[in-house]
Amino acid sequence: MYSSRVPGDRRPNAFARALARARADRAPLLDLTTSNPTQVGIRYPAGLLEPLADPAGLVHRPEPFGLRETREAVARDYARRRVTVDAARVVLTASTSEAYSFLFKLLCDPGQSDALTPAPSYPLFDHLTRLDGVRQRTYRLTYHGHWCTDPAELDDAWTSATRAALVVSPNNPTGSAIREDEAREVSGRCASRGAALILDEVFCDYPFEHPWPNPATLTDPACLVFRLGGLSKTVGLPQIKLGWIAVDGPAALVRDVLERLEWICDTYLSVSTPVQLAAPRLLADGAPVRSAILERIRLNYATLRRLVSDVDSVDLLHGDGGWSAVLRVPATTSEEQLVLALLDEDRIVVHPGFFFDFPHDAFVIVSLLPEPREFARGVARVLERVDAA
């Protein structure tokens, strides 16, 4: 089964080939994998991008961590979520992916350091670690009515070369937000074993129901924490390219890492001035986009719940938030056969569990972003096919 994994596995596989073929075809596809909010009928305010034309952008003001006013705007955005962040500890990057790369450069020695990543989780971790010469070691999340971080899994994955533990909260695609006891388990280990906690909160604005407690207030005060966020999810603008890192932890450690991080950022100076100048207004004026996306994912999640409740053979696994949901389906056929049948015969695209490194068959992952009628039609067809099998 795992020979057909997509991320990290550079061999061609049936699903990737079939998807490429289907996308090249003229006939429309119903895409239940989209992670692009700009192409699913979400309304963006007409003048939202006007601040990018600020004439002040004609002047280049190189600042390794970014313009002070932009870092202050990011700190204010944390305050919106009742999280206190010092603007002096905010570092701007061109994306969250770039933030990972900078942190791997900061924390790891190529070919000699390990980073712990959760599984199932974001497939790009395979590439992001590999591109910086970092060895990826996964710790499995386990499902007991909700997804849990198991301390024994962390310990099994941990080595003397572990320099960073990654936590995604809420996680993609499980939607699980880290709980208080789990945050303490991970951060306590990082603090006592000389590793840093990288806390990816890109989906933090999208709770399915109630917001969860802020993980950074739950972490060990001796732990060095890098919180990651960005415009791509916070205001649904992946094409604008702005991410950030907020550094927290013991003052001496933070001072030291900021000094070294400055050198890395200064080498690339990758965030464009127009984006930095526009960011304070994009963060403020993008609020209606965030609300529209939140409304969309909640509506689709409610539809999913209702449709799944009519089908005994399928479970909707519990998630706390984010842009995707996980269905457990009977393993009567392999995930690969199921997603290929949906693609070839129904022209519906869903992700198989193996795409996100689920431990066994059979899981189907759907994006909650699609237009609601299309979403309901696609999910109904997926359930029909699964139930018939």
Ligand SMILES: Cc1ncc(COP(=O)(O)O)c(C=O)c1O
């Ligand atoms: C968990 C997670 N982190 C980071 C990213 C990348 O975000 P960015 O567009 O800021 O690079 C994604 C994108 O989907 C994601 O799912």
